[in-house]
Every structure is written in C-alpha cells, then in structure tokens.
Amino acid sequence: MAVSQSDALILFGASGDLAHRKIFPALQAMVRRGRLDAPVIGVARTQWSLEQFRARVGESLAKHPGLDVQASTKLSGLLRYVSGGYGETATFERLRKELSGAAHPLYYLAVPPSIFATVLEGLDKTGCARDARVVVEKPFGRDLKSAQALNRTLRASFPEQAIFRIDHYLGKEPVQNLLYFRFANPLFEGVWNARHIERVQITMAERLGVAGRGRFYEEAGAIRDVVQNHMLMVIACLTMMEPAGNDHESVREARASALKTIRPLNPYDVVRGQFRGYRQEQGVAPDSRVETFAALRFYLDGDRWANVPFYVRVGKRLPVTATEVLIEFKRPCCPVLDEYEPPLADYIRFQLSPNVSIALGTNVKLPGEALVGKRTELVAHQGSGDDMDPYERLIGDAMSGDARLFAREDAVEAAWRAVAPILTSATPLYDYEPNTWGPNEADRIIGEGGWHNPQGAI
C-alpha cells in the first residue's frame, strides 16, 4: 500500500521550549534539504499574531548554529498560527480553516503529556484526526500502567500505524550505525552471541547536573529519564535479530521482540546514586530520594544472550560527557600463547557521543622470541558527530509515514516491564561527589574487570 506524504504540519505547543530549541531548527534544515514544502501551523494559547510567531521562529533560528537565510525565509512563508485553548472547539474550527483541505495532516503534540487527551479529543471531535498522523514525545508515561493509559488515549483517536512516538535517540546517526555495523559486517554477526561475548557495558555520562531543570528531574530521575528509553533502545539495537524485511514494520517488530526478551530487573542488580549538592538545586526537594546516577545489570532471555550481563551506567555530574558501548569478548585460551602473559580479551567499542567512532581492540605480537603481545586498537570509523539532527530526520520520516525509527506501543510497554520492579521497590540511594564516577557501591554490580570509563571529547 502506498504511504501518503503529510501535506501540513501542525505544532501544538508552538510557544514552548521543545519547539524553540529543537523543532524550528529542524524545520529549517528540512526546508534546506527540500524535505519540507507544506504549511506549518503553530497552535498555542499564547495570543500571538502570525508576525509574532514568525519573529519567535526567527529568534530560535538565530540562536541555533547553522542559520540559513534562504531556508529561514522560505520557512517563514510556510508558517501559520492559531491561538486558543486546547479544550475549546473554536480553536479546532480555526485550525480546520487554516488546514484548508490538507488531506493528511501531521499533528505534533509538543505540549505536556497531561494535555494530550484534551488535544486528541479536540482533533477527533472536529474531524481533524481523519487520515492524519500524530507525533508524541517521550516520556511515554511514568510506569507501565500510565504508559498503557497513554496508549489507550492515543489509540482512541488514531490507529497504531498513524502514531509516531519519538525517542530521539533512535534518530541519532551513531545509534543507526550500531545496526548498520552489525548487519553490514557478517564477520561480526557470527560472533555476536553468548558463545563469544563475555559482557557488554553501556555508559552514558554527563558532566552537567540538572541545569536548572530540577523540577522536571524530580519527576523523572535517571532511570525514567534515560534508562527505560534510550539505554534499552541501545540494548535492542545491539541484540535484535535481523529484520525479516526492509519495511518499517519488520524493523519495529525485530526491535520490539528484542525488548521483550529483557528480563525485569532484580532490585539487587541496581545501584542508585545522587550527587552531593543535588538537593540544593532549584526545584529539588530538600529530602529528595531521586537518583541522578544508576548502575544496572540486565539479562536477556533466550539462548543467544544466555548469561551475558548487559551493564548500564548513567549519571550526571560525572567527570566527562560521553556515551559509549563496549562489547567485551571472551578471553582467548590457547596453549601456544604465553601462560604468564595471556592476551587480553578483544573488544569492540562504539563511541556514540561526543566523538563518534568504532574501534576494535585486538592483540598483536611483540617482536621477540616469546609469544607475547600487546593490545592495539584499530579505529574502524571516525566521524565528527551527527550529520543530520535526529529531529530533522524524525519529523521528515513521520511526514513521509516511515515509522522505522519510532517506538511501537508494545516496545514501549516492554521497556517499562523491564524496569518495573525497581520503580516500586525502595532501593538504597548512595551519595557521590560531583566529578567522580558515581558511588563506590556501583562496583558491586560489575565485578571482576571493573567499569570501563569512557574519555570525553578529544
């Protein structure tokens, strides 16, 4: 069945932070690449004229690197604005007028999740939802129950194939590269299993604290903010089976199936931490028990990954800002090698940010009589970061109806199931000094060999 291109983009919450920081720059980039030529209708309660809305978009583009005068002028010409309450039928009537016959609009709900139901109901009631698509942003609920409720709300107005859930991590170039590297290099697919892989480490470290977003962070914490979504998506990309086809449903099916194999966490496999000084941040409760650090050990069901631990460590106020995946293979065991200086395990290291590279750690022999060697790293790929911003990629994909990089309902629910046991059990919370790698208790999770600490920007 041919998939139709969206012929209008409607941005609810056009006055908000996400629109200003991410969406407008992405729209300019889409115009520059010739991926956007449809009306862009901002909707918000803020009483702006079209000129004021244009000025707001111009302000956003001026602040963002990569201002393109030609593209921004063209984008400005595509803009329309509708002001009004999200619960008022009159707002949707005005919106319908602005849509002026668009057959496949795409609605982007850049509003707080508490407003989703009101907006969806308005779209449904006024016939605006017909043959349309909808984009929502993470967080998709705060636990399994609220995620299921959100899915029910969305499904009441839109069929699943018209719902585009953005976890922008999936739109990142280096995350895409995890999949590409695996399936484009059968050499590695052959050893991509429990027989050859000892363990996997994924670290997402941030130097920054909560950067003035204490109130938001108090509602989330590290596990809800980045583990349940971004980190589990990375595990899914690392472990999913080859999709049955190149269509987006096959890719989503393979990713969702991988997420369904992640075993619900045992509270013993989690260490939570909070950096000293967090409780003094604006918007943070003086007795807050919210974690700014988490070290976790996941296991997957099934033979392919039997007993391979997937260690995840995320945290704020750590010594560097870097995200890295380390695949550690089993140590070689061969009688001709020197038993006193045995080779180290091979590894593959994916630097996802801020530098982007794929490196292969191997052993090579040192010159001399003995069969001893040294560790050498072959850098297989190096790039300077994202070429296409994830938001540009994802909005373009949603407009063309390509759901490959969007989270399906069952995938979101599977990810919540994996972390559910630790959201309800009160696991201890340990302090750590800013600029360290979190509380020492995190070492209990990883055992022999210890954590691999990535380097920051070079």
Ligand code: NDP
């Ligand atoms: P904002 O808090 O900036 O809200 C967006 C707009 O929604 C506001 O400008 C306001 O517009 C309207 N709004 C806010 N609160 C209410 C309310 N209580 N009732 C009715 N309208 C309200 O949100 P963000 O732009 O930060 O985020 C939008 C969505 O994206 C959210 O779902 C968020 O969770 C998600 N998200 C945001 C990220 C970010 O970096 N900001 C990152 C990842 C996800 P007006 O008053 O003019 O109608």
